[in-house]
Amino acid sequence: MGFRAIKDDTELISLNFSFNDWEKLKKDISFKNNLKMICCDSKAIMKTSKYDLQFFSHHVKRNCNSVHESIDHLMLKKYVYETLIQLGYKAYIEKNININNTQRR
Numbered sequence: 001m002g003f004r005a006i007k008d009d010t011e012l013i014s015l016n017f018s019f020n021d022w023e024k025l026k027k028d029i030s031f032k033n034n035l036k037m038i039c040c041d042s043k044a045i046m047k048t049s050k051y052d053l054q055f056f057s058h059h060v061k062r063n064c065n066s067v068h069e070s071i072d073h074l075m076l077k078k079y080v081y082e083t084l085i086q087l088g089y090k091a092y093i094e095k096n097i098n099i100n101n102t103q104r105r
Helices: 019-027 071-086
Strands: 004-007 010-013 035-037 044-048 054-058 097-099 102-104
Touching: 019 044, 035 044, 035 054
Parallel strands: none
Antiparallel strands: 004 010, 004 035, 044 054, 097 102
């Protein structure tokens, strides 16, 4: 589960879609084609949690080492990202960086 996915070489962030746009796109077959997870390039699906949190999920999770994050953790990431954007900062969510030759997010 994550907030980022790739569609036709373009990165998408689920938090940048309005609720109505997200719900429309979830039903749009042509949009959902070729939607991939950032973490492992497997097919992604669009979901909305019972807390109205929009995210991408693995269609079938295979050969991916991503870890499950609690709803509290995801909500905190959402809050920090949206707050930084509102304050005028250029914010990234789930950005991969290299520290001492080790990939970190």
